[in-house]
Amino acid sequence: MSPRRIIIRNHSAEANLFARRTFIAFVGVLSLLLILFSNIYLLQVDSFEKYQTRSNSNRIKLLPVAPNRGLIYDRNGIILADNKPVYSLAVIPEEVDSLEANIQEISKLLDISVDRQEKFFKAAKGKRRFKQIELLPRLSEQQVALFSVNQHKFPGIFVDARLKRYYPFSELTTHNLGYVARINRKDANKLKQQGKFENYAATHGIGKLGIEKYYEELLHGTIGHQEVEINNQGRIIRTLNYTPPVQGKDLTLTLDIELQMIAKRALSGKRGAVVAMNPRTGGILAMYSNPSYDGNLFVHGISSKNYKKLLNSKDLPLINRAVQGYPPASTVKPFLALTGLEEQVITASTKIWDPGWYQLEGLPNKYRDWKKWGHGWVNLTKAIEQSCNIYFFDLAFKLGITKISTMMERFGFGDYTGIDIHEESRAIMPSVAWKRDRYNKSWYTGETLSVGIGQSYWTVTPLQLTQAITTLVNHGERKVPHFLKATKEIAKDEEGVSQSTLEEVIYEEQAPLVLKQEKHWDLVLEAMHNTVQKFGATAHAPFKGAKYDAAGKTGSAQVARIKQNEKYDAGTTQENKRDNAMFIAFAPYKNPEIVVAVAIENVAKGGGGTNAGPVARQIMDQYFGNREITSSMDSSSSQLNAKTLQHMHQSQLAQTQESD
Missing domain, CATH: 3.90.1310.10 (Penicillin-binding protein 2a (Domain 2))
Known part of the structure; x- marks a missing residue:
């Protein structure tokens, strides 16, 4: 039996080992605590704002x-x-x-x-x-x-x-x-x-x-x-x-809803536009394009069916005709007469013989007057009163297209009026440069003759016509057409009480149109006055019996080309090729308060005096009927109560919404 080995433990070495391990563990724990507290410091102190913002963004929402x-x-x-x-x-x-x-x-x-x-x-x-x-x-x-x-x-x-x-x-x-x-x-x-x-x-x-x-x-x-x-x-x-x-x-x-209602009623069943403006301020009193459409349909999202119906309509209700171009026809003759006076091509007493046609030397084509047998001897006043084409053919020939276009541009034709809506068209004021840029062709004298009676390439918007008339009646003082009259802001004071502030809008004046002779304004305006007031003049019939003193000018714009020996007959002409009826007017003659321009498309018979003149008459009857001045028309039928009609429109709209 082998002897038993006895192992004697080294307590000193074990104690030292334990101490070393304890020290290492302590250092490790201490290091971890230092790391922990340093991170806590970093999060809670050093990066407090950063993480507070993140916390709030998760907890608080704006x-x-x-x-x-x-x-x-x-x-x-x-x-x-x-x-x-x-x-x-x-x-x-x-x-x-x-x-x-x-x-x-x-x-x-x-x-x-x-x-x-x-x-x-x-x-x-x-x-x-x-x-x-x-x-x-x-x-x-x-x-x-x-x-x-x-x-x-x-x-x-x-x-x-x-x-x-x-x-x-x-x-x-x-x-x-x-x-x-x-x-x-x-x-x-x-x-x-x-x-x-x-x-x-x-x-x-x-x-x-x-x-x-x-x-x-x-x-x-x-x-x-x-x-x-x-x-x-x-x-x-x-x-x-x-x-x-x-x-x-x-x-x-500045819009007057009652005038707007009259405009709609006057244009019922017709395609066209009416613009009425205050010549003293440029404020638009009425501007209506017929046919129109209901804007409420778009507020909630119009159905594709209803939108296609509007888009494909032959009457084009989506177009604002008041700011789209039409051939101006004879409505621009007063402005051409003023140009002739300014350029000293004519005087108030200048006369020409009107046999019913006008012919350029060496050319076979004859430019005919609306009156087949002519007007005889014609001066400036009679030419405007009777809307004599021959007089203005001759005047346009003597002036030339450059002088015409230069003066017409000064009246605002061929440019934006500056009205406070974005849908306005510039229309066209033709010139030699314009035709070259547009068609790369030369300008012909025959085209100048057509421009002389408001035809050829020339187009104007009813709004441009009202601005031009305003410049005319103001003797060159130009106004910017506008809708906005005043703004009202509602805000609460420190005590929470609502306060309203009304601020009138002031519009800057445009540079005036200055003539060489001031009397030229009166010559043209007097001729326009005679056109309405004189028996037998082209605009006399629509304003017969009016209690206010009006002035104006008619126009019948040819839409389709007619051959030299062909006679125009509205009854046999395709509807979209029939003539347009135009009319401009202002009243009272002395110190005017309202100017009106009317355009009616493709009339079945008659011209500007027959079709567009009565529309202007109804607008003016309504305007002057608001005061003691009355017209010969039945005031009970011509005057409308806006609140009553507003209720009618609300009822009609409710029925429309229900049917949708």
């Missing part, structure tokens, strides 16, 4: 609040563009016990289509259950009332109200006001480029045409914000702060 759009009024305070509550049916899915069953039941109650139900369920799949989803976008008053009675049966389903643009006079004002419609991608990109996109964060609509587009920045207002606390699911817990939006400015226009 929600945009849309401002109310400014209202639009006519010159008498009648509202033309309003903000009307629109009701929709919304659902919060998590608050509805049996979603499908409830949707089916309420669909039976409110007659909601299957397609609309399918759209709802499709939208519900992509949203969180606590977010509201639209079930029915537009509720009628009957549907709102029916749901209100049964609302207790449908928890989680409610009526949501919001403001949308509403035009009480519908098609009567569309070409002037334009309309507000949904912001599309093009609009969004433009707002981003202009740095205005953030101000539209809560806005769904934007001005598309007319006043709504031109003054979008004034009408829209400034966005507000609601600061809310949310949980980790995005649900709103409470509101922390609220900054109210600033309402858009209200606009008061």
Whole structure:
């Protein structure tokens, strides 16, 4: 048996080993604690603001609040563009016990289509259950009332109200006001480029045409914000702060809605336009293009069926004819006469013989007068009174196209008037340079003769005509046509009381048109006065019996070319090739208050005096009928109450919406 080995433990060495291990562990723990505390310091002290901001952004959310759009009024305070509550049916899915069953039941109650139900369920799949989803976008008053009675049966389903643009006079004002419609991608990109996109964060609509587009920045207002606390699911817990939006400015226009109504009635069944303006200020009193369309259809999103109907209509209701070009015909003869006087080509006593035709030396073609047997000896006054073509053929030949176009451009023809809508056309004031640029052809003398009676390439807008007449009656003082009269801003003071500030708009004067001899203005204006007041003159019949002293000029514009030996017959001519009727007028003769231009397309018979003159007469009867001056027409039939007609338009619009 081997001896047993006894191991003697070295307690000193073990103690030293334990001590070393303990020290290493202590150093390790201490190092980890130092790292921990350094990170805590980094997070809590050094990077506090950074992580506090991140924390707040996860906990606090800034929600945009849309401002109310400014209202639009006519010159008498009648509202033309309003903000009307629109009701929709919304659902919060998590608050509805049996979603499908409830949707089916309420669909039976409110007659909601299957397609609309399918759209709802499709939208519900992509949203969180606590977010509201639209079930029915537009509720009628009957549907709102029916749901209100049964609302207790449908928890989680409610009526949501919001403001949308509403035009009480519908098609009567569309070409002037334009309309507000949904912001599309093009609009969004433009707002981003202009740095205005953030101000539209809560806005769904934007001005598309007319006043709504031109003054979008004034009408829209400034966005507000609601600061809310949310949980980790995005649900709103409470509101922390609220900054109210600033309402858009209200606009008061120079437009007179009663004159607008008369214009519509006078143009009933016709294609054409009327413009009436105050020559003292340039304010547009009426501007109506017929046919028109209802801007309310675009506010909620027009159906493709209705849009195609407007787009494909042969009457082109989408075009604003008041700012589109027409051959001016004889309405420009007063301006040509003034040019002849200024260039000393004619005098007030210059006479020519009118046998009924005019012929250039060496050429076979004859340029004929509207009166087959001619007017005999004609001076300037008689030429305007009788609208003698031969006199103005001769005058145009003596002046030449360069002198004509230069003076007409000074009256504003062939250029923008500067009116506060974007849809205006420049029309065409032809010249040698214009034809070369447009057609790369030379100018012919025969074309100058046609320009002398407002034909050939020359086109003008009814708006340009009113601006030109204004310059004429003001003896060269030029006015910028405009709609905006004043703006009204509503804001709250420190005590929360609403305060309104009305600010009149002041327009800068344009450089005047100065003539060599001041008496030339009066010569032409007197001839226009005789054209209306003198028996047998071309514009006498439409204003016979008027109690105000008017002046004017007729025009019949040839649309289709007629051969040399061919006679024009409206009865056998295709409708779109019939003549246009034109008319310009102002009143009173001394110190005018209103100028009017009328254009009517493709008239069945007669000319400017027969067709367009009576339209101008009705506008002026309405304007002067508002005071003690009355016309020979039945005042009870010619005067309309705006509030009554506004109610009629509202009723018609409601019927239209229901049929849609």
